[in-house]
Amino acid sequence: MSATTERSSSGPSGSRVPLPPLTNGPHTKRLGQVALIATFGGLLFGYDTAVINGALNPMVAELHLTKLTEGGVTSGLLFGAAVGAILGGRLSDGWGRRKSIILMSILFFVGAMLCVVAPNFGVMLVGRIILGLAVGAASTIVPVFLAELAPFEIRGSLAGRNELMIVAGQLAAFIINAIISSAFGEGNGVWRIMLAVEALPAIALFIGMLRMPESPRWLASKGRDEEALKVLSTLRTKERATAELAEIDQVTAEEAQQKGMRIGEILRNKWLVRILLIGIGLGVAQQLTGINAIQYYGQTVLIQAGFAANVAIIVNIGPGIVGVIGAVIALRMMDHFSRRRTFIIGFASTTIIHILIGILSNALPQGNAARPWVLLILIVLFVGSVQTFLNVAVWVTLSEIFPLKMRGFGIGVSVFFLWIANAFLGLYFPTIISAFGITGTFFGFAVVNALALLFVWRAVPETRGRSLEKLEEDVTTGAIYTQNVKKVRA
Secondary structure, X not given: OOHHHHOEEEXXXXXXXXXXXXXXXXXXXXXXXXXXXXXXXXXXXXXXXXXXXXXXXXXXXXXXXXXXXXXXXXXXXXXHHHHHHHHHHHHHHHHOHHHHHHXXXXXXXXXXXXXXXXXXXXXXXXXXXXXXXXXXXXXXXXHHHHHHHOOHHHHHHHHHHHHHHHHHHHHXXXXXXXXXXXXXXXXXXXXXXXXXXXXXXXXXXXXXXXXXXXXXXXXXXXXXXXXXXXXXHHHOOHHXXXXXXXXXXXXXXXHHOOOOOOHHHHHHOHHHHHHHHHHHHHXXXXXXXXXXXXXXXXXXXXXXXOOOHHHHHHHOHHHHHHHHHHHHHHHHHHOOOOHHHHHHHHHHHHHHHHHHHHHHHHHOOOOOOOHHHHHHHXXXXXXXXXXXXXXXXXXXXXXXXOOHHHHHHHHHHHHHHHHHHHHHHHHHHHHHHHHHHHHHHHHHXXXXXXXXXXXXXXXXOOOOOOOHHHHHHHHHHOHHHHHHHHHHHO
């Protein structure tokens, strides 16, 4: 839909007048610069969560980790991320998106350095938890920051750049791990070198964010209209900036008549409870696809598939490359393709692929020369499906669906449950795959993905093509669910 037909700002009498169309100019370059710097948080998110894939085996030997403490190193970051998601959302609502991202960059650096110098499991666990706090905060603050900066016409692709940077960080971790492992072997503290690399983007994020603006929507919500207009005017034409600020102010004024959206108020509004449950459901469903089991334990899965350990760490780069390609395709789709349709295709394809992995891992016994390569191809297809149809769409949707005054809280709670699901999967996946093998594990993932498909079909509303202010109206009044029911029946 065009800007002039779908969205409008408030005129002097409260009537709607068309927003000026989105145009290119110096402001377009500035918007791209701001998005690039902010998404270094996503790059760190990706690298920190994936680097353990190659660093864990040599770390286990040097720090004398048991199976329990090995799981603790992996899941410590994830449980920390769950806490960081909650704290990050609340902090960014009160302190601002920009300052919160700067604080997050400091935590990334401190956590990385603690992990690099860790002499034992205790120090390593503390460092991983600090990194987790930063990762969790990044997963809530950066998507919101990008969504609030973006014109609604390109909000999907701009907010989705964070997911592209996440998978780029994961791919970078796989490649760097393979290079370092090939050059230095698995001894001599090689895992410390792998972990030290993550300090570089943390420094870049800190320096870059010092020169970035605050979210104009957050500024307007605090009554700082002059600053909000100044920021918008660097990211839009002057006319468009003025019109958007008028629209933001109208919604802010309506909200100001309320007492403020505290937790009790949210829980008393059935529509807000519903959208919160949908956000939680999307976050948990994304994690239980099994994608992060591949990101954290990809080398382990590939060894079980039949690859030798030194080959597995190299071929593990394949899913990483496909993940980046899938994220690029997803970004091109976001502004032109229904969010709901994207989710439905994604969960349907992952369900089918998991069933195929289960069947073929049983049909091709260990020792069969084709087994590792067939399973690798299916794993690559699975990663590609998740990155193309699910990951970007989930993060973009979470950044869109909550009203402004509960946006930080809403995405924080949703991502908290996302990380809790991630953490328990990360903690118990080695036990699960050891007990049930690839066949049983992936049949289990197929059942979970089928349930997620049913949830999306029945519950998740469409968010594409509306400004954040229009979404706010529809979510608060329940209109968005009525529209969703009509689309399901159609």
